[in-house]
Amino acid sequence: MKTLIIGEVTNNELNSGTLEIISKVRELNLEYEVVTVGSSDVSKIGSDEFTNTYFKMNPNKLNLSSCANEINKLIVESNYELILSNSTYICRDLIAFLSVDFKTSPVSNVTNFKISDNNLTVMNNINGGESEYKTTVNSDYKFLLIRPKSFELEDIVLNENFQSNNINDDETSLDVFDVIIEEKTGPQLEDSKIVISAGRGMVESSNLSLIEELANKLNAAIGGTRAIVDAGWMPYSQQVGQTGKTVKPDVYIACGISGATQHQVGMKDSKYIIAINKDEEAPIFQISDLGIVGDTLTVIPKLIDNL
Amino acid sequence: MLMKIAVCAKQIPDPANPIEYSDGQIVRPEEQVLDDTDRYGIEVALQLKEKFNAEVTVISMTKVGTEKGIQQALQMGPDKALVLEDDSLKGASSIMTSNVLSELAKKVDADIIIFGTESTDGYSGVVPQQVSRILNLPCISYVKNIEIDDKVTLTRQTIEGSEKINLPSKCVISVTASGVEPRYPNFKDIMAAKNKPVEIISLNDIQYTAEQNMEFLGIEDVSSTKEGEKIIDEGESHNIIIEKLKEIKAL
Numbered sequence: 001m002k003t004l005i006i007g008e009v010t011n012n013e014l015n016s017g018t019l020e021i022i023s024k025v026r027e028l029n030l031e032y033e034v035v036t037v038g039s040s041d042v043s044k045i046g047s048d049e050f051t052n053t054y055f056k057m058n059p060n061k062l063n064l065s066s067c068a069n070e071i072n073k074l075i076v077e078s079n080y081e082l083i084l085s086n087s088t089y090i091c092r093d094l095i096a097f098l099s100v101d102f103k104t105s106p107v108s109n110v111t112n113f114k115i116s117d118n119n120l121t122v123m124n125n126i127n128g129g130e131s132e133y134k135t136t137v138n139s140d141y142k143f144l145l146i147r148p149k150s151f152e153l154e155d156i157v158l159n160e161n162f163q164s165n166n167i168n169d170d171e172t173s174l175d176v177f178d179v180i181i182e183e184k185t186g187p188q189l190e191d192s193k194i195v196i197s198a199g200r201g202m203v204e205s206s207n208l209s210l211i212e213e214l215a216n217k218l219n220a221a222i223g224g225t226r227a228i229v230d231a232g233w234m235p236y237s238q239q240v241g242q243t244g245k246t247v248k249p250d251v252y253i254a255c256g257i258s259g260a261t262q263h264q265v266g267m268k269d270s271k272y273i274i275a276i277n278k279d280e281e282a283p284i285f286q287i288s289d290l291g292i293v294g295d296t297l298t299v300i301p302k303l304i305d306n307l
Numbered sequence: 308m309l310m311k312i313a314v315c316a317k318q319i320p321d322p323a324n325p326i327e328y329s330d331g332q333i334v335r336p337e338e339q340v341l342d343d344t345d346r347y348g349i350e351v352a353l354q355l356k357e358k359f360n361a362e363v364t365v366i367s368m369t370k371v372g373t374e375k376g377i378q379q380a381l382q383m384g385p386d387k388a389l390v391l392e393d394d395s396l397k398g399a400s401s402i403m404t405s406n407v408l409s410e411l412a413k414k415v416d417a418d419i420i421i422f423g424t425e426s427t428d429g430y431s432g433v434v435p436q437q438v439s440r441i442l443n444l445p446c447i448s449y450v451k452n453i454e455i456d457d458k459v460t461l462t463r464q465t466i467e468g469s470e471k472i473n474l475p476s477k478c479v480i481s482v483t484a485s486g487v488e489p490r491y492p493n494f495k496d497i498m499a500a501k502n503k504p505v506e507i508i509s510l511n512d513i514q515y516t517a518e519q520n521m522e523f524l525g526i527e528d529v530s531s532t533k534e535g536e537k538i539i540d541e542g543e544s545h546n547i548i549i550e551k552l553k554e555i556k557a558l
């Protein structure tokens with residue numbers, strides 16, 4: 001099944017989601033090529049193992065649809081049958097545009113797929129990962145949007161061996177301004193061994209300083225629930241869950257988090273889960289290795305003092 | 308000039324109950340409610356209406372039923388609703404939904420079409436972008452804030468932060484569940500909604516050719532509740548956490 005991976009550049013690098021898909025496709029021995037989209041200057045996104053074409057967009061324009069037009073041409077020319085990408089913002093838009101061109105529905109939130117006898121079986125988790133939903137796609141073109149962290153990341157040697165194409169604007173392109181890139185400091189959610197997440201059970205946004213202190217002591221990254229992101233306690237980039245990031249650290253410490261399925265789906269595969277919640281019945285305890293029924297505001301300060 | 312806004316309202320089974328599946332499809336009761344996700348898009352539509360000469364139409368695709376969710380949408384303040392009710396669309400894929408919603412947007416002659424980012428029950432998260440492609444309109448996805456003075460500025464969430472865009476005269480917008488605060492209808496709004504026009508049509512009334520391209524194979528229960536330890540804090544549980552962290556070599 002001839003495969004095209006649509007990758008993405010974040011912080012001037014091929015993002016880990018893209019590398020995870022490449023790892024998976026390599027393991028399945030599929031014939032594949034990569035196109036990568038982004039708007040920054042990049043150097044090491046190529047490889048001797050696969051061809052990568054960088055579609056560079058204008059950082060002052062929103063012009064993903066003209067980018068989709070270019071990828072469309074490539075799909076037709078090279079007869080790709082399987083088109084894989086991450087369910088991130090940019091790639092979701094691209095795949096949605098392309099799915100219209102090829103008159104087919106993409107499968108969203110994919111966590112795994114199999115190919116046997118040229119049949120594609122796709123798995124996605126539903127109900128916060130409590131059930132696995134299986135479908136087969138029978139259109140000529142098959143588009144999958146894959147959740148980051150679904151596949152093991154293998155070693156991939158990257159170099160400067162890639163081609164670059166500039167994406168031109170079209171009639172749907174729009175000007176963008178006041179572009180803000182949130183500063184990334186300290187351990188990052190995606191690759192930290194310990195993640196400490198806060199929920200509404202931290203009671204007030206000022207109490208997040210406790211989470212920061214604890215994270216400093218443990219060299220951990222900080223995450224949060226949508227409830228506190230929506231409340232403005234934390235930037236969106238730190239949201240864990242269905243509409244945020246998926247994390248799989250060695251240790252996940254959930255502080256004052258109820259454990260809604262939409263949160264669980266982003267963290268339940270962490271190796272060791274510790275939850276602190278004052279409600280004995282909180283669903284987070286059902287997936288915890290160690291559950292502390294207690295007040296975050298008394299347990300966490302003592303934890304900090306004794307570390 | 309009259310600004311015509313179409314805003315999506317999806318009816319979903321009450322999220323207070325767990326989602327049930329039958330043959331791979333969500334079981335939908337007679338009475339469905341408004342997806343909270345759509346309240347954010349409706350709020351954006353109403354803020355535009357307050358500043359401009361605008362007409363706001365709720366559009367929706369749903370099974371035949373009580374339309375409680377449509378009423379809930381109208382209670383917030385839109386002028387009217389155009390609803391396509393057809394039981395044959397049960398289990399519609401994203402592209403089928405997008406085709407229907409595009410036709411509804413055309414029927415109300417919409418300049419601006421507003422969506423949620425992803426629905427609570429299906430969360431495919433691609434319908435807004437698909438509609439923009441079908442209608443060849445600019446797509447401003449993941450809008451988290453709107454500022455209206457002499458011009459309209461939208462703030463988009465991006466993976467690295469945010470960026471701003473001026474609202475063009477024709478476009479598709481998807482709104483995330485943050486930034487704007489959806490309004491609560493009062494008693495008067497609730498009564499007024501009952502008299503707002505709701506036009507109900509079926510598949511025969513639109514141009515529709517989309518097809519299903521996925522076949523359901525099965526659902527497997529993969530839930531794994533852990534037999535973890537649960538300790539009631541009596542003042543010493545921080546020590547247990549530290550011991551555990553040492554035991555698993557995280558410290």
Ligand SMILES: Cc1cc2nc3c(=O)[nH]c(=O)nc-3n(C[C@H](O)[C@H](O)[C@H](O)COP(=O)(O)OP(=O)(O)OC[C@H]3O[C@@H](n4cnc5c(N)ncnc54)[C@H](O)[C@@H]3O)c2cc1C
Pocket residue numbers: 198199200201202203224225226227228239240241242243244245255256257258259260261262263266276277278279282294295296297344425426427430
């Ligand atoms: C379409 C959709 C997508 C979503 N995506 C996400 C997502 O990506 N990520 C996400 O997190 N959520 C998501 N949600 C929201 C999710 O359903 C929950 O609403 C959210 O996760 C709840 O956050 P919370 O645990 O912080 O708050 P709550 O549910 O309010 O829980 C707070 C918890 O803190 C406990 N508590 C209170 N005070 C204390 C105290 N002093 N000490 C100890 N414990 C205390 C309470 O017992 C309670 O269990 C989504 C929802 C929808 C509909």
Ligand SMILES: Nc1ncnc2c1ncn2[C@@H]1O[C@H](COP(=O)(O)O)[C@@H](O)[C@H]1O
Pocket residue numbers: 315316317318344345348366367368369401404408421422423424425426429430431432433434435
């Ligand atoms: N049947 C529907 N009726 C009205 N709006 C819908 C429908 N399905 C999806 N939408 C809109 O499209 C958005 C994204 O949906 P989805 O792609 O299913 O996650 C939702 O938040 C709604 O605004």
